[in-house]
Amino acid sequence: MPDEKLLNDLIAGTEDPAIRAVIALGVRVVRDPKLGPGDYAGAIRDGLDSILKSATNATQAPQDS
Amino acid sequence: MRLKHLKIRNFRGFGSTEVEVPCHADLVLLFGPNGYGKTSLAEAVEWLLTGTTRRRQRGEEISKSEYGGTFPNAHNGTPVQVTATILGPDGADHHLTRSIPNTAADTVSILSLDGKTITTLEAVGSQFGGIVRNPVIAQHDLQSFIHSRPKERRDLIGAALGLEELTTLKTALDSARRTFSLNPPAEVETTRSAIRPLAPTLEAIKETKALGRRWQKSPPEVTVNDDLIALKEAARRLGDTTATDTATILEALRTKRRVLAETALDTKSLVPPSRAVTLDRFDTQREKMRHACEALSDAVRDVLGAAAAAYTAAMLRFWETGLQLTPEGDRCPMCEQPTLDDDVRRELSRRLKESQDVTQLGRMLTTTLETANSTVTALTAIAVCPPALPEDDRKRLETLFADDAEKVSAFLACYDAQTDALATYTEAKSALTSFLNKLLQRINNVENKASIEADIQAIPKALLDAAGKLSKAVSDYHDQWPVFEAAMNERISKSSDITEIDAVGKALRLEPQLRLIGRYNDVLKTAIAAVQATETYLRVKQEELLATHGARIKALYDRMNPGASVVFEGMEPATDQIRLHASTFGKRMPASANLSQCQLNCLGLAFWVDRTVDDTSPFSFILLDDPVQSMDDDHCEAFISGVIPWLCDDRKRQVIVLSHERDLVGRIRDLNKARSTLVYHFDEYAYTGPTITEQTNLNKMLAEIRSLSKGNEPSRSRAVDNLRKVVEQLVRDLHVMKLGTPLPPTLNGAQPGQLIEVFRTLPDTTPEDASALQDTCNFSSPDHHTNPGHSVPVTTNITPHIDRLHNLCKKYGLFM
Numbered sequence: 001m002p003d004e005k006l007l008n009d010l011i012a013g014t015e016d017p018a019i020r021a022v023i024a025l026g027v028r029v030v031r032d033p034k035l036g037p038g039d040y041a042g043a044i045r046d047g048l049d050s051i052l053k054s055a056t057n058a059t060q061a062p063q064d065s
Numbered sequence: 066m067r068l069k070h071l072k073i074r075n076f077r078g079f080g081s082t083e084v085e086v087p088c089h090a091d092l093v094l095l096f097g098p099n100g101y102g103k104t105s106l107a108e109a110v111e112w113l114l115t116g117t118t119r120r121r122q123r124g125e126e127i128s129k130s131e132y133g134g135t136f137p138n139a140h141n142g143t144p145v146q147v148t149a150t151i152l153g154p155d156g157a158d159h160h161l162t163r164s165i166p167n168t169a170a171d172t173v174s175i176l177s178l179d180g181k182t183i184t185t186l187e188a189v190g191s192q193f194g195g196i197v198r199n200p201v202i203a204q205h206d207l208q209s210f211i212h213s214r215p216k217e218r219r220d221l222i223g224a225a226l227g228l229e230e231l232t233t234l235k236t237a238l239d240s241a242r243r244t245f246s247l248n249p250p251a252e253v254e255t256t257r258s259a260i261r262p263l264a265p266t267l268e269a270i271k272e273t274k275a276l277g278r279r280w281q282k283s284p285p286e287v288t289v290n291d292d293l294i295a296l297k298e299a300a301r302r303l304g305d306t307t308a309t310d311t312a313t314i315l316e317a318l319r320t321k322r323r324v325l326a327e328t329a330l331d332t333k334s335l336v337p338p339s340r341a342v343t344l345d346r347f348d349t350q351r352e353k354m355r356h357a358c359e360a361l362s363d364a365v366r367d368v369l370g371a372a373a374a375a376y377t378a379a380m381l382r383f384w385e386t387g388l389q390l391t392p393e394g395d396r397c398p399m400c401e402q403p404t405l406d407d408d409v410r411r412e413l414s415r416r417l418k419e420s421q422d423v424t425q426l427g428r429m430l431t432t433t434l435e436t437a438n439s440t441v442t443a444l445t446a447i448a449v450c451p452p453a454l455p456e457d458d459r460k461r462l463e464t465l466f467a468d469d470a471e472k473v474s475a476f477l478a479c480y481d482a483q484t485d486a487l488a489t490y491t492e493a494k495s496a497l498t499s500f501l502n503k504l505l506q507r508i509n510n511v512e513n514k515a516s517i518e519a520d521i522q523a524i525p526k527a528l529l530d531a532a533g534k535l536s537k538a539v540s541d542y543h544d545q546w547p548v549f550e551a552a553m554n555e556r557i558s559k560s561s562d563i564t565e566i567d568a569v570g571k572a573l574r575l576e577p578q579l580r581l582i583g584r585y586n587d588v589l590k591t592a593i594a595a596v597q598a599t600e601t602y603l604r605v606k607q608e609e610l611l612a613t614h615g616a617r618i619k620a621l622y623d624r625m626n627p628g629a630s631v632v633f634e635g636m637e638p639a640t641d642q643i644r645l646h647a648s649t650f651g652k653r654m655p656a657s658a659n660l661s662q663c664q665l666n667c668l669g670l671a672f673w674v675d676r677t678v679d680d681t682s683p684f685s686f687i688l689l690d691d692p693v694q695s696m697d698d699d700h701c702e703a704f705i706s707g708v709i710p711w712l713c714d715d716r717k718r719q720v721i722v723l724s725h726e727r728d729l730v731g732r733i734r735d736l737n738k739a740r741s742t743l744v745y746h747f748d749e750y751a752y753t754g755p756t757i758t759e760q761t762n763l764n765k766m767l768a769e770i771r772s773l774s775k776g777n778e779p780s781r782s783r784a785v786d787n788l789r790k791v792v793e794q795l796v797r798d799l800h801v802m803k804l805g806t807p808l809p810p811t812l813n814g815a816q817p818g819q820l821i822e823v824f825r826t827l828p829d830t831t832p833e834d835a836s837a838l839q840d841t842c843n844f845s846s847p848d849h850h851t852n853p854g855h856s857v858p859v860t861t862n863i864t865p866h867i868d869r870l871h872n873l874c875k876k877y878g879l880f881m
Binding site: 018029051 | 116117172184228230231233234236237238240241242244245250581584585587588591592594595598599602606
């Protein structure tokens with residue numbers, strides 16, 4: 001069974017969109033030819049930060065009153 | 066895809082000298098001592114195909130860092146490059162090259178296929194008939210499988226089953242999740258730092274008690290919705306509001322705080338100074354001043370009495386001068402009349418004496434005046450009570466005691482009595498100071514006598530009276546203060562509402578940041594769920610694959626363990642591992658704990674071989690680096706006779722074996738005579754890298770000679786020539802075998818006689834064998850069959866020499 005199919009099946013088989021998004025992020029990272037295995041965790045971590053940041057930007061910016 | 070030719074330069078143990086290894090055979094066997102570069106060759110193939118090595122990627126970051134920068138050779142030669150000629154499924158040769166453009170960043174490499182740069186071999190995987198799987202079975206893979214912990218072994222088995230990328234994904238997600246949890250974004254850390262100091266106060270508020278406890282943990286536990294509900298509830302109560310939106314609630318809190326702040330006052334201004342330090346000192350100093358003023362009064366009285374009966378000092382000095390000018394006679398120097406008779410002179414002398422007395426009294430008055438001045442200064446320097454209470458504080462105090470105006474009124478009357486006394490006292494002190502400053506000037510005029518006498522009595526007395534009243538007022542305040550202070554503090558303590566309002570208000574103002582922490586928690590939970598989902602999926606796939614691959618792996622294992630009393634039974638997925646079962650005489654037990662190192666070696670080999678020969682692999686070759694390192698002779702033999710033929714015949718694989726055991730290589734060669742075989746020896750290792758030479762097959766050479774010896778005259782002539790070449794190769798191979806090194810370069814092209822002399826020096830050779838070799842060399846000399854007058858030997862003459870060389874090769878173990 002080709003690995004690519006395994007990964008695609010994993011994403012497709014995950015119902016929660018948020019979890020699916022995180023797994024898809026991981027799949028993109030481990031398939032990025034510019035990255036080596038040593039970079040995977042760092043790149044996914046950056047992706048998690050981006051998810052948090054985009055959610056934050058969608059609401060009012062924090063203000064210190 | 067088969068390997069046909071390999072070229073390595075400046076990679077790992079390979080140095081600047083490019084090493085070429087032709088591989089166009091079903092079996093390619095390489096042997097050599099440890100440390101001569103065998104594993105570097107295996108890793109060169111692995112790196113060529115994948116751009117990295119499993120050894121480089123294994124372990125945590127610290128372990129990985131030890132391997133950083135180790136792809137280029139230690140002597141930094143360039144280019145770092147591995148090239149292979151491969152036979153594709155299309156039947157055509159292709160050239161695959163990987164090189165490192167910058168040795169300082171050795172994880173970046175360039176791959177090209179037939180001169181065209183490609184990103185990954187995977188990109189052309191379909192061209193080669195399947196996905197790319199590493200066909201290299203490294204010796205450290207077997208070791209790591211044997212010695213790893215159960216969870217790691219599970220991942221390794223997963224990788225062996227073809228779930229490597231899925232396992233990589235799971236590991237990467239888990240690692241990212243861990244760093245996201247341990248090192249959250251700066252905004253989250255800042256918010257945590259901001260809410261932690263508020264937690265103790267919030268814990269003391271009934272609505273926020275639970276969150277106050279949670280926020281004191283490290284890191285603070287925020288459940289954003291519950292926490293905001295609790296904070297708003299507390300804020301509504303403290304702010305006396307029923308509003309629901311945060312902005313209105315905060316405004317209500319601000320208003321309440323302002324009201325409470327107005328009732329707060331700085332009690333320090335009300336606290337009387339210590340009685341012992343100030344009031345007692347004041348009274349003592351007051352007494353000193355009284356004495357000084359009395360002394361001054363006496364002095365003034367004396368001066369005034371004396372002055373009334375005397376001339377002014379200037380007139381007396383005039384007279385004195387006149388007397389000095391006319392020491393004798395009676396003529397006055399001024400009027401020049403005879404007026405200075407003896408009586409007049411006596412009278413003048415008496416007056417001079419009196420004048421001197423007045424001057425003396427004046428000096429005493431000055432001293433007394435200075436003393437009085439200093440006592441006044443010392444007295445007034447004592448801050449016996451505070452200045453008048455500021456109007457704002459007076460109002461705050463009245464607000465604080467709004468329900469008990471009488472109490473605060475009495476207190477303020479007491480407070481005001483001392484400040485009023487202070488004002489009178491200050492005024493009296495100014496009057497006294499002014500009087501003292503002008504006293505000397507006034508006293509010279511006798512017309513002032515009456516007023517001075519009145520003032521010297523009244524003015525000091527006024528100050529002493531004022532000081533006495535002040536002392537009394539202050540003393541009264543001292544008596545009343547403790548009672549009032551207690552009542553005041555009780556009321557002020559109710560203003561701790563301000564502290565609570567501040568804590569709740571600050572926490573509520575952090576609502577956007579708290580929501581950020583909430584979202585951070587959500588992302589973290591999602592990341593955990595993603596890891597769990599991947600792990601679950603991985604386990605399901607493992608179970609599926611174990612059902613099919615498990616049987617194959619066991620079959621492969623059994624090939625290497627025929628008739629063992631302790632056997633590997635199978636694999637079973639578990640929560641966090643894959644259980645490996647063994648059995649002995651029908652009894653089931655954990656395999657890893659009960660199989661021998663040799664059997665675990667067989668098990669690891671079975672896993673990796675099964676993975677490598679998967680039907681989806683585009684590779685038709687398998688490279689085994691020291692595959693039998695922990696095996697005994699019987700298992701070794703089973704691997705050689707049971708697995709290698711299976712790989713070649715059933716799985717149609719080209720097999721490449723690297724080993725430090727010459728016997729293993731020889732045995733594989735012996736059992737596979739029918740296959741095309743290439744044997745290489747790692748001869749030596751130098752600064753420029755290893756020297757790898759092909760081991761000629763003496764058996765094959767003798768078979769060819771025997772065939773030629775039965776032919777026509779030219780064929781027999783070639784057979785005789787080749788006998789000499791066999792003798793030369795025999796000596797060279799025996800030198801490598803006995804001494805572990807090839808013949809020195811000085812013997813390249815040496816005469817047969819020189820090689821026979823080398824043979825005599827080798828261990829365990831006999832003079833008889835040396836003579837026999839010399840005899841064959843003589844027989845094969847060109848003089849005997851190519852020069853005019855000599856005939857080419859017939860078959861029956863050649864055969865004894867062939868048999869002799871065959872026996873000697875066999876005797877010295879030179880047949881591969």
